[in-house]
Amino acid sequence: MSGIFIETAIQVAGILLVSPLIAGIYQNIKAKTEFRKGFPILQPYYDLLKFVRKESIISEGSGSIHMYGPMLVLCLMILLAFLIPVQPNITIFGPLADFLGGAMLFTLASVLTILAAMDSRSNFSAMSAGRSALFSALAEPTLIVVFFAIAIETGTNNPYIAISLITSHSSLYLSLTHIFATLAFFMFFIFETGKLPVEGESLAELGMIDEGRTFEYGGKQLFYIRYASIIKQYLLGSLFLNVFIFPWFLQSGIIGSLEDIPIMIGKWIIFLVFLVLLEQSIAKIRIFKITDYLSLSFILSILSIILFVVGGFS
16 A cells, blocks of 8 residues: 555656756757757756745735735646656546546646736736637637547546556557547647747747736746646646557556656657757747637547547547
């Protein structure tokens, strides 16, 4: 019984410690492809430490949601760290984990971020939150429908059991339902984490979305929201790697849980190289085209379910 507690602790600690490293590796690889030296891969750790040390200043007139929202979002990400499979063995809360519940928690975190920006009483943050709400109305349903497609394909709503079934049954992995769900989730991932030029800090027009929502934060509140964003990227990417695209090579047991950490880093490096090359090769999308992009991802997720129901492609 103690083994499951140790494996759970290893998984959660691994997520919390490795997620900033993955963010740093991505920025470093991206800089190299642009012929820049770039920041060191440990830079996200330095930035988070800097935010913790700074004094928190709350704008006059802002409400309690603005003040405590970032902390709640970080708590939700830590809770999801107990549920998202980055190792094959079920964690303490593994039996309670399900795809739709996880999707709802991700959606709740997005809603809290938007509400916290609105509660800052800043016109700039409110404008950014409004744009974010518009895009989330298309992005979050895609996440829910994709998870639903994987659940009906595998016959289980538990992500740990789904991984086991997909790795042992190649027909599930090669089915059209799984392929369309994978494409839809990939499009959702690169939008939600800003990996494609659909919303980027380098462009003022597009940077108004992500940076605008956190514009009024500083100090510990900025640490909470930035760390939560880094963890969210790692959790969504690990879901994509372990459930959709590359569910093999994960190890079992306590020693296996430790081995899963470098295995996941290796998977992530390959994935990040692909993401950076894709980002560099695709033209930037104007802000009014984001809805078209997200609509396509939602259509692909719906098609994955239709193919299963109508044709039984599983």
